[in-house]
Amino acid sequence: MKVNKRGILALGAIAAISSLTLAGCAGGGDPTPAEPSDPPVEYSGEITVWVDADRAGVLEAAADDFTNATGVQVTLVQKEFGEIRDQLVQQVPTGEGPDVAVGAHDWLGELVTNGVVAPVELGDRAGEFEQVALDAFNYDGQNYGVPYAIESIALLRNTDLVSEAPTDYDDMIAKGEAAGTRYSFLVGLDPEAADPYHLYPFQTSFGAPVFGTAADGSYDASDLQIGNAGGEAFAEWLAEQGAAGVLNTNINGDLARENFVDGNAPFFLTGPWNVPAALDAGLNIAVDPIPSAGGQDAQPFAGVQGFFLSARSENRLAANEFLLNYVGSEEVQTALYEVGGRAPALSAAFTSAVAGDPITAGFGEVGANAVPMPSIPEMGAVWQYWGVTEAAIINGSDDPVGLWQKMAADVAGATQ
Numbered sequence: 128m129k130v131n132k133r134g135i136l137a138l139g140a141i142a143a144i145s146s147l148t149l150a151g152c153a154g155g156g157d158p159t160p161a162e163p164s165d166p167p168v169e170y171s172g173e174i175t176v177w178v179d180a181d182r183a184g185v186l187e188a189a190a191d192d193f194t195n196a197t198g199v200q201v202t203l204v205q206k207e208f209g210e211i212r213d214q215l216v217q218q219v220p221t222g223e224g225p226d227v228a229v230g231a232h233d234w235l236g237e238l239v240t241n242g243v244v245a246p247v248e249l250g251d252r253a254g255e256f257e258q259v260a261l262d263a264f265n266y267d268g269q270n271y272g273v274p275y276a277i278e279s280i281a282l283l284r285n286t287d288l289v290s291e292a293p294t295d296y297d298d299m300i301a302k303g304e305a306a307g308t309r310y311s312f313l314v315g316l317d318p319e320a321a322d323p324y325h326l327y328p329f330q331t332s333f334g335a336p337v338f339g340t341a342a343d344g345s346y347d348a349s350d351l352q353i354g355n356a357g358g359e360a361f362a363e364w365l366a367e368q369g370a371a372g373v374l375n376t377n378i379n380g381d382l383a384r385e386n387f388v389d390g391n392a393p394f395f396l397t398g399p400w401n402v403p404a405a406l407d408a409g410l411n412i413a414v415d416p417i418p419s420a421g422g423q424d425a426q427p428f429a430g431v432q433g434f435f436l437s438a439r440s441e442n443r444l445a446a447n448e449f450l451l452n453y454v455g456s457e458e459v460q461t462a463l464y465e466v467g468g469r470a471p472a473l474s475a476a477f478t479s480a481v482a483g484d485p486i487t488a489g490f491g492e493v494g495a496n497a498v499p500m501p502s503i504p505e506m507g508a509v510w511q512y513w514g515v516t517e518a519a520i521i522n523g524s525d526d527p528v529g530l531w532q533k534m535a536a537d538v539a540g541a542t543q
Contacts (some may be wrong), residue, residue: 170445170489173200177215177228178436179208185462187378189453197444209529212237219243219439222483226440227450232274232333232431235502238265245438247450255455256417260472263431263499268343274433275452275460276469277477279494280325280398281427282415283405288393292413296329297419300373303393310392312373315380320514321521322380324500325396327428328366331498333421335358338501349504350543353513356359357421362520362531364420369521375516399468414489416496429497431472508541 178186183205190201204225206214210542212234218224235301238244246269253261253270260274282293282299288306293299303311316322330336334357338352352358378386380397387395388408395401397418405412425527434454441447453459462477463469470491471477477495481488500522501509511533516534520527 136521141384154513157533161168161405165419168444168457170197170199172442172445173202174226174440174446174449175202175204175444176449177204177206177211177225179211179229180205181467182229182463183209185459186454189449189456189459193299193449193453197448198502199442199449201449207339210479215243215435215437219437222439224437225324226437226438226446227439227454228435229432230272230435232272232433233264233502233506234262235271235508236504238435239271240504242258242440244271244435245440245443246270247436247447248453249273249455252283252451252455255474256472257474257477259429259495259497259499260431260433261503262344263429264433265343265345268341268345272435272440273455273474274431275454276467277472277491277497278430278432278469278496279497280328280390280396280417281437281490281493282417283387283395283401284406284413284415285387285393286411287392288390292415293394293423296332296418296425299394301416306393308390308392310386312394312396313378313383313387313392313423314396315378315383316372316374316376316521317379317514317518318376318522319518321376321524322462323510323513323517325511326374328417328425329420330358331427332419332422332423332425332529333361335361336521337506338503346501351539353509353538354517354532358531358535359528361529365517365520366524366527369523376521399486402486411488413507414486414493416493424496427493427497428500429494432469433472445485466475477501482525505542509538511541512537 165337178187183203186203190203193199193431196203211228211230215228215238240450249270256274257277262276264272264274288308289302293302314325323522333412335353335355337346337353338354341347383395384401384404386392388404419425434450436446436450438522457473457475460471460473461479464471464476464480470487471480477491481491512534516530519532
């Protein structure tokens with residue numbers, strides 16, 4: 128893989144500037160270059176990178192380019208993605224962890240709190256990434272990694288059953304009923320915990336985010352908004368949709384996918400992970416924005432993946448260079464998209480990806496307008512109460528607003 132490097136200079140190093148001066152002796156003289164004010168950075172040693180199997184091939188090629196250009200050896204260590212967060216917390220404080228590790232942005236609360244990751248200064252390159260990716264890796268006003276992929280849910284539509292995207296939620300249900308299928312709309316839920324992740328875009332359309340945000344765009348745990356008037360309206364809407372049978376906690380994710388693939392519904396709220404099953408079944412599908420139920424934008428959570436810098440890296444200069452100018456290059460980000468199917472975080476790679484694939488374009492456009500899943504530690508208390516409350520309301524509570532307000536009070540008591 129040929130990486131388009133922006134000079135082999137470490138992050139924060141100042142490029143040497145040469146100027147010409149004329150010799151001041153009688154009879155003149157040839158111009159001679161002045162000494163550089165700062166010498167080029169010389170790298171040495173090695174760095175260790177933790178990566179999962181899906182991304183190892185791309186990182187191997189990037190590592191070879193990096194070694195050829197800098198002389199720094201890169202050791203890639205394959206890990207199970209789901210085990211990386213805990214192992215970082217356990218090993219970095221002992222000095223046994225990596226210099227760089229792949230991970231998800233919503234790990235940041237735990238990683239920063241435990242002091243195992245360091246800020247990464249993107250500098251002028253920050254403007255080259257999608258804003259939602261930058262927001263996701265922002266924690267307490269600092270950037271903590273180089274993002275490479277954005278993922279969110281969107282609305283899959285069987286175009287043989289419904290030819291046009293719905294304008295809002297009510298229009299979607301009307302179109303679904305007109306299609307004459309068993310279900311007008313499908314989303315996978317759980318009998319005990321519903322699915323706040325999948326239902327969140329409908330909640331945001333009522334103006335009820337979980338937390339407010341600070342001036343720098345990061346989440347403010349002291350500004351709990353889930354229990355506002357919009358949240359109460361959303362709770363009433365959940366009860367209505369449950370009573371109508373549109374939201375059904377007996378239809379889990381597997382059943383929702385099977386019924387959509389079998390042509391039993393024209394609409395399915397899901398992520399790109401369920402696209403292959405639909406295509407394998409021969410369905411003609413489109414990816415649409417999630418329709419608003421409450422009048423405001425329906426914004427799902429965005430999950431952003433990237434690479435972190437260890438707070439205990441002994442070769443931070445080289446690790447920064449590898450992160451910014453290799454992981455952050457268009458070539459590497461495009462290659463990661465090609466193996467993972469997630470929209471790239473780098474805008475140039477994002478533009479190329481969505482231009483060549485309407486499915487990626489659909490999910491990418493929704494993801495670019497999504498909101499990062501909160502990575503702050505207080506989010507744990509939200510998950511504890513959120514889903515069970517939604518399930519109780521959908522399943523027929525006589526007091527949806529009362530249940531919602533109790534949930535908000537419980538979350539506030541646990542977080543503030």
